[in-house]
Amino acid sequence: MKKGSIAQLAGGIGLAGLGLFIFFRDVDAVRLGHDLRSTPLLSIAGAITLTVLTLLLRSIRWNLILPPSKTASRRGLFGIVMIGFMVNNFLPARLGEATRVLLLWKRNSFTMAQSAGSVILERAIDSVFFLSFFFIPALVLPGLRSVIPYALPMAGASAAAVLALLLYLLFPVRMKKFFKWCCTLLPPAVRGRMLAIGRDLVSNLHWLFDPWKCLVMAALSFAIVFCHAAMMIIFIHEASFGVLAGMFSSACAALGAAIPLSPGYVGTLHAALKQGFILCGIDTNKAVAVATIYHAVGYITVTALGLWYFFRMKISFKDISRSKETVDQENAG
DSSP: OOHHHHHHHHHHHHHHHHHHHHHHTTOOHHHHHHHHHTSOHHHHHHHHHHHHHHHHHHHHHHHHHSOOOSSOOOTTHHHHHHHHHHHHHHSSTTHHHHHHHHHHHHHHOOOHHHHHHHHHHHHHHHHHHHHHHHHHHHHHOGGGGGGHHHHHHHHHHHHHHHHHHHHHHHOHHHHHHHHHHHHHTSOHHHHHHHHHHHHHHHTTOGGGGOHHHHHHHHHHHHHHHHHHHHHHHHHOOOTTOOHHHHHHHHHHHHHHHTOSSSGGGTTHHHHHHHHHHHHTTOOHHHHHHHHHHHHHHHHHHHHHHHHHHHHHTTOOHHHHHTHHHHHHHHHHO
């Protein structure tokens, strides 16, 4: 194993340990055990269903994002999505994203730019929706007034992303030139990477010029993100915990999961989700119990299905471990 990979793994484990320390601090172990055991099986079944539905919707949206191609195949996208998220459960630095790019490129014959761009764009769209799930409840619910200073920059970032898409829709050529000009202001090492990202993204924006596809893209993206909020709601049976609270909590979980080093989002997701629940008025012990179950249900479901598709597709562990290196080399080339 290379030194960089060892350092990455060590950093991920350390970050996960710190997150778990924060997560379990000030928790009554006896009550936590009781809350875990008293979780209704129907709620767990519902969460499993929503987890699979979320990934199915992701594969449908991915199919819409990918550009038309006469030589590339669109078969097996759901399996590739499952494998990618399964890899994220085991390896740090979100290597599942690179795995998805590699599989789409090698197995489905999309170009590297199309493959990488589709995953980058997917993550960008998710970020806009999760940020909106944070700042909308923060601006509406009285109990979340304390996070408004964080919510306002998120609202600005979301608005800027939507504005950028709108400007590209209206002035595609000018926006490309403007982006290239902006890249000239960056250091040479960063400039090449940013130009590559811009090229990758543009190759997957064809749907932006079709009003019907835009509507479907927005509906799918909202449904994908809202599935996570729905999981929060079915686990917390309290009148005060409504849709907006579920949206806010799911956004907190996404912010924790966005920290890339921790394998399987362990620790970082737990600590962020716990804090989100507490801000929504949920007792600390209940917050820890629900966060634990939420992560466990998703982790086990995704891992089981991901491994099934992994062995079905006869993928090499070597390819996955070197996926990021392979993708970086191809992009550099």
